[in-house]
Amino acid sequence: MSHFVIPNHTVVGTNVLSEAAPLLKKMGNKAFIVTGRHVAVSDMMKQLTALLDENGIDCVIFDGITGEPTDTMIENGVEMLKSSGCDFIIGIGGGSPLDSAKAIAAMAVNEGSIADYNGKEITGEILPLAAIPTTAGTGSEATKFTVITDSEKGIKMLLKGDVLVPKLAIVDSSFTVGTPKSVTSATGLDALTHAVEAYTSRKAFSMTDTLAVSAVKRIMKYLPIAYKEPDNSLAREQMSIAALEAGICINNSSVTIVHGMSRPIGALFHIPHGMSNAMLLKECLSFAVSGAYEKFANLGRETGVANDSDSDETAAEKFIDSLQNICDVCEIPTLEQYGIDRDEYYSKISKMATDAVASGSPANTVKEVTVDDCIEIYKKLYV
Numbered sequence: 171m172s173h174f175v176i177p178n179h180t181v182v183g184t185n186v187l188s189e190a191a192p193l194l195k196k197m198g199n200k201a202f203i204v205t206g207r208h209v210a211v212s213d214m215m216k217q218l219t220a221l222l223d224e225n226g227i228d229c230v231i232f233d234g235i236t237g238e239p240t241d242t243m244i245e246n247g248v249e250m251l252k253s254s255g256c257d258f259i260i261g262i263g264g265g266s267p268l269d270s271a272k273a274i275a276a277m278a279v280n281e282g283s284i285a286d287y288n289g290k291e292i293t294g295e296i297l298p299l300a301a302i303p304t305t306a307g308t309g310s311e312a313t314k315f316t317v318i319t320d321s322e323k324g325i326k327m328l329l330k331g332d333v334l335v336p337k338l339a340i341v342d343s344s345f346t347v348g349t350p351k352s353v354t355s356a357t358g359l360d361a362l363t364h365a366v367e368a369y370t371s372r373k374a375f376s377m378t379d380t381l382a383v384s385a386v387k388r389i390m391k392y393l394p395i396a397y398k399e400p401d402n403s404l405a406r407e408q409m410s411i412a413a414l415e416a417g418i419c420i421n422n423s424s425v426t427i428v429h430g431m432s433r434p435i436g437a438l439f440h441i442p443h444g445m446s447n448a449m450l451l452k453e454c455l456s457f458a459v460s461g462a463y464e465k466f467a468n469l470g471r472e473t474g475v476a477n478d479s480d481s482d483e484t485a486a487e488k489f490i491d492s493l494q495n496i497c498d499v500c501e502i503p504t505l506e507q508y509g510i511d512r513d514e515y516y517s518k519i520s521k522m523a524t525d526a527v528a529s530g531s532p533a534n535t536v537k538e539v540t541v542d543d544c545i546e547i548y549k550k551l552y553v
């Protein structure tokens with residue numbers, strides 16, 4: 171690998187939104203803002219619309235993203251965008267509104283339904299896109315990916331295209347201060363999963379390795395603090411930086427087995443994305459580790475849970491144990507504790523395993539992953 175793609179401009183830090191004004195001004199005169207109901211009525215939205223107003227930028231707000239995005243929500247957004255007269259798009263919110271902004275931008279200039287683009291590269295001259303995350307998790311502000319549910323097939327589609335990388339990422343960690351514990355844990359563990367998967371992916375290379383190690387170290391140190399002290403501004407800033415670093419990593423080195431197996435759980439059981447990753451983390455990586463002992467061992471040594479006298483195998487296992495520890499600190503439930511019915515779960519394992527492998531993500535794992543392997547791992551989550 172040698173191709174490294176990032177947003178044209180990134181503004182990152184605490185209380186940095188206003189610094190992005192000149193960049194927003196260059197993007198157009200009327201913004202189509204994509205968001206969810208909660209963010210639409212928040213102080214964050216007030217700050218954004220006031221900034222646009224001060225800079226003579228008109229806007230229209232689409233707040234129809236009422237959870238993780240579906241094809242239907244995207245169609246509604248496209249319809250509103252086409253009649254709005256807007257010349258650029260701003261996604262503000264968690265990964266769901268950011269992904270939706272990308273999908274709406276793409277489907278405004280492409281034929282057919284978004285599901286037609288599953289497995290293909292999305293192209294086209296899309297409107298300029300700015301992304302403002304309000305969670306420290308997905309890193310969608312820096313990625314070419316958009317995850318949209320095909321409501322007919324019950325599949326969370328991983329759609330991609332370099333044109334979807336936002337032109338401008340505004341990562342203002344003040345937006346994440348005070349986020350509820352459940353959102354902090356799920357989104358923070360999503361970012362951790364991104365960094366670990368990208369570092370141990372077949373597609374990993376020098377440019378992403380550096381950022382991945384940095385993100386893992388920040389998250390192991392600061393996620394427990396952000397979780398226990400929701401108003402801790404330093405921990406929030408470090409988590410926002412880590413999520414951005416991890417987003418850049420997956421954009422260039424991809425995710426692997428955990429995300430591949432997490433999307434089917436999300437699609438069928440509506441568990442928040444980061445939480446289903448966390449539920450899978452230990453079992454998936456315990457499976458994958460024998461293909462990449464050295465990489466997992468490096469993470470163990472870099473984070474201080476292992477040292478130079480440990481063999482790679484021991485250091486790697488210590489690191490995977492430390493991942494389970496941080497999930498425990500963040501009070502991640504089991505499927506059973508989350509209230510999933512065992513029989514229903516078992517009846518879906520075969521479809522989930524097939525969909526996981528079909529998504530392509532498990533194939534990025536260094537160790538080969540088959541449908542049968544996924545079936546065995548899914549079973550281990552609910553004995």
Ligand SMILES: NC(=O)c1ccc[n+]([C@@H]2O[C@H](COP(=O)([O-])OP(=O)(O)OC[C@H]3O[C@@H](n4cnc5c(N)ncnc54)[C@H](O)[C@@H]3O)[C@@H](O)[C@H]2O)c1
Nearest residue numbers: 208238264265266304305308310313315316317345349443
């Ligand atoms: N595009 C990518 O590269 C990429 C990567 C990983 C995941 N994803 C996708 O992103 C989606 C998940 O995104 P997410 O984890 O950010 O969750 P989300 O966007 O669904 O938000 C989760 C909840 O947090 C709330 N919320 C958001 N910001 C808040 C704030 N500042 N304060 C209080 N509440 C707030 C939202 O209203 C919502 O209820 C999934 O669909 C996942 O598959 C995309």
Ligand SMILES: [Fe+2]
Nearest residue numbers: 308360364429
């Ligand atoms: Fe993710």
